[in-house]
Amino acid sequence: MQRIAIIFAIYSFLTVQAEARPVSYPDAWTLMLRNDAYQNSLHAHYTFDTEHSLGLRLRYDREQDSVFTGAQLNRLMKRWNKPDSQANIYGRIALGHVADDKDSHEMRPKRSDDEGLFLGLSGDWETRRYFVSASAEYWDNGRFGDFSSLHGRVGIAPYVANTGALHTWFMIEGHNRPESRDKLGATALVRFFKGPSLVELGIDDQGEPLLNYIHRF
Numbered sequence: 001m002q003r004i005a006i007i008f009a010i011y012s013f014l015t016v017q018a019e020a021r022p023v024s025y026p027d028a029w030t031l032m033l034r035n036d037a038y039q040n041s042l043h044a045h046y047t048f049d050t051e052h053s054l055g056l057r058l059r060y061d062r063e064q065d066s067v068f069t070g071a072q073l074n075r076l077m078k079r080w081n082k083p084d085s086q087a088n089i090y091g092r093i094a095l096g097h098v099a100d101d102k103d104s105h106e107m108r109p110k111r112s113d114d115e116g117l118f119l120g121l122s123g124d125w126e127t128r129r130y131f132v133s134a135s136a137e138y139w140d141n142g143r144f145g146d147f148s149s150l151h152g153r154v155g156i157a158p159y160v161a162n163t164g165a166l167h168t169w170f171m172i173e174g175h176n177r178p179e180s181r182d183k184l185g186a187t188a189l190v191r192f193f194k195g196p197s198l199v200e201l202g203i204d205d206q207g208e209p210l211l212n213y214i215h216r217f
């Protein structure tokens with residue numbers, strides 16, 4: 001109960017402090033897939049009003065060998081629309097169930113399930129040519145352990161595409177994961193998007209691939 005109280009206290013703070021607009025348009029569905037050296041993640045959410053979206057979050061943690069299943073609430077806390085740029089701040093909260101993904105051939109005993117909590121805060125700024133973003137994430141997976149990370153990205157578009165055309169971005173992402181074996185790292189990636197779909201392909205400094213996909217319905 002204490003954890004739930006903390007969640008609602010944080011969410012209330014975000015609600016009071018920010019003037020929000022929708023991430024997507026009302027009655028829209030969004031599918032987000034992320035796959036890298038640390039996780040396989042799926043987030044499918046529905047934008048039910050001009051301020052919030054709510055959906056299912058599934059995340060497999062490769063280092064903890066655990067699976068999180070829960071509900072995630074997203075909020076566009078602030079948006080700045082300028083003639084030549086846009087900036088956004090987002091808050092995210094998820095609460096759910098964490099289970100062991102022990103393989104039947106492993107010798108270690110299976111760990112008992114526990115409840116999990118996720119908190120995220122991110123911001124971005126972009127023009128038609130340049131992109132900058134930063135994010136902070138925290139996972140409390142109960143007996144499976146805590147996990148935090150900081151991410152930052154910079155990107156540039158090699159050409160400025162018209163509306164409806166294929167857009168291309170070259171990006172570098174840096175991260176700091178204090179609880180991971182490799183605390184600091186970087187990933188080079190290319191982003192393509194056209195219409196409702198976005199794809200990112202990349203490789204990190206350890207040679208591990210990255211594949212992200214987003215589609216809005």
